[in-house]
Every structure is written in structure tokens, then in C-alpha cells.
Amino acid sequence: EVQLVESGGGLVQPGGSLRLSCAASGFIFRSYWMHWVRQAPGKGLEWVANMKEDGSEKYYVDSVKGRFTISRDNAKNSLYLQMNSLRAEDTAVYYCARGLLWAHYYMDVWGKGTTVTVSS
Amino acid sequence: EIVLTQSPGTLSLSPGERATLSCRASQSINSNYLAWYQQKPGQAPGLLIYGASSRATGIPDRFSGSGSGTDFTLTISRLEPEDFAVYYCHHYDTSPRFTFGPGTKVDIK
Numbered sequence: 001e002v003q004l005v006e007s008g009g010g011l012v013q014p015g016g017s018l019r020l021s022c023a024a025s026g027f028i029f030r031s032y033w034m035h036w037v038r039q040a041p042g043k044g045l046e047w048v049a050n051m052k053e054d055g056s057e058k059y060y061v062d063s064v065k066g067r068f069t070i071s072r073d074n075a076k077n078s079l080y081l082q083m084n085s086l087r088a089e090d091t092a093v094y095y096c097a098r099g100l101l102w103a104h105y106y107m108d109v110w111g112k113g114t115t116v117t118v119s120s
Numbered sequence: 121e122i123v124l125t126q127s128p129g130t131l132s133l134s135p136g137e138r139a140t141l142s143c144r145a146s147q148s149i150n151s152n153y154l155a156w157y158q159q160k161p162g163q164a165p166g167l168l169i170y171g172a173s174s175r176a177t178g179i180p181d182r183f184s185g186s187g188s189g190t191d192f193t194l195t196i197s198r199l200e201p202e203d204f205a206v207y208y209c210h211h212y213d214t215s216p217r218f219t220f221g222p223g224t225k226v227d228i229k
Binding site: 037044045046047050059061095100103105106107108110111112113 | 155159164167170171210216219220
């Protein structure tokens with residue numbers, strides 16, 4: 001079964017850091033672009049970052065550039081999101097998603113999400 | 121920067137009825153980069169339609185997408201109970217920039 005499982009969310013103070021993980025299974029992880037997408041409470045979807053299959057390309061939404069870092073370990077079938085200098089507006093459910101094989105900009109498999117709350 | 125506007129915000133319909141959801145872009149976009157996602161309450165989103173009109177794997181044929189330029193439509197021919205959800209349109213450009221619309225909620229009348 002194709003599956004993505006996020007972990008690492010929690011409550012953190014403004015200015016703090018958190019590292020999210022996404023464990024992939026049931027598919028050849030190293031063959032796919034991967035994404036992070038977030039959803040603030042009661043709000044819509046916002047793409048956060050993505051990374052090419054081999055890690056050679058990575059992109060971010062402007063609001064997290066310089067604060068968040070996406071990475072992956074293909075040997076461990078895992079995707080990560082290091083989040084530093086967190087702000088209240090980063091509070092959201094963070095989803096890991098797989099890019100469609102022939103069109104990486106579409107996200108065809110999603111995890112259930114992990115919740116990040118930034119509050120003092 | 122392209123902005124996606126979805127209408128209506130909420131669509132109240134009964135099972136068996138036809139649902140027509142609109143997504144309008146602030147400027148003409150390449151339909152190859154337009155998708156629709158469905159999000160049921162308490163669940164992650166799921167890919168429904170990509171390339172404006174192609175159904176994703178496993179999506180029933182009561183779902184169809186159409187449109188070009190600035191106007192795109194998601195149609196659900198006959199609503200099933202499991203179709204009551206929020207639907208988001210999504211656009212990608214090669215900057216890269218990923219934009220989601222604000223969503224249309226389809227709820228039970």
C-alpha cells in the first residue's frame with residue numbers, strides 16, 4: 001500500500017524550531033518529487049516546499065524562504081522539513097505529498113498530516 | 121502572480137443532483153497546469169482532476185473537468201453521499217509557484 005506518514009508536529013514558542021518527518025512506503029521513493037503543503041486552522045491549502053527526486057532542486061513559498069529547509073534521505077525513504085524562526089502564522093496542519101510521476105507539480109498521494117502550533 | 125477565485129463559496133445540494141463548481145484565474149493559464157482536489161472533513165486532500173480534464177487514478181466518471189484560458193469547471197454529474205466535501209482548484213507555474221483557490225464547499229441541502 002502506498003503510504004505517507006508525517007510526524008514531528010507539536011507546540012512550539014514563537015522563534016522556536018521544529019523538524020517534521022515524512023516516512024514513505026509502498027513505492028519507489030527515490031523516483032518522485034515530494035512536497036510539503038500546509039493548512040491553517042479553518043483555512044485553505046498552501047504549498048510550502050518541494051524537492052526533486054535526487055535532491056538537486058528545491059523550492060519554497062516566499063513566506064518560508066530562509067526559515068524552512070526541505071531535505072530527503074532516499075536510503076531511508078524519508079522527507080523532512082526543518083522549520084526555524086517559527087511564527088504564529090506558521091500554525092497549520094502540515095501534509096507531505098507525492099508528486100505525480102509524469103507531472104511532479106500535481107500531488108497524487110498525501111499523508112494524514114501533522115499539526116504544528118506556534119504559540120507562547 | 122496568478123490568483124484563483126472559486127465560486128460559489130458554498131453549494132447546497134441534495135444527493136443525486138448535479139454540482140457545477142467554478143474556478144477563475146486572474147489571467148489566462150495553461151490548462152495543462154490546472155488541477156482539482158477534494159478534501160473531506162478531517163481528511164487530507166486527494167487529487168481528482170489534473171490537466172484541467174483528466175481524471176486521476178480511481179476517480180469515478182461522475183467527476184469531470186473542463187475549461188481553458190481563465191475559466192475552469194468541475195462538474196459532479198450526480199452527487200453521491202461521499203462527494204460532500206470541499207473542492208480546491210490548483211495551478212502551477214514554472215517559477216515555480218503553486219496556487220490554490222479558496223475552495224468551494226459542497227454540503228447537503
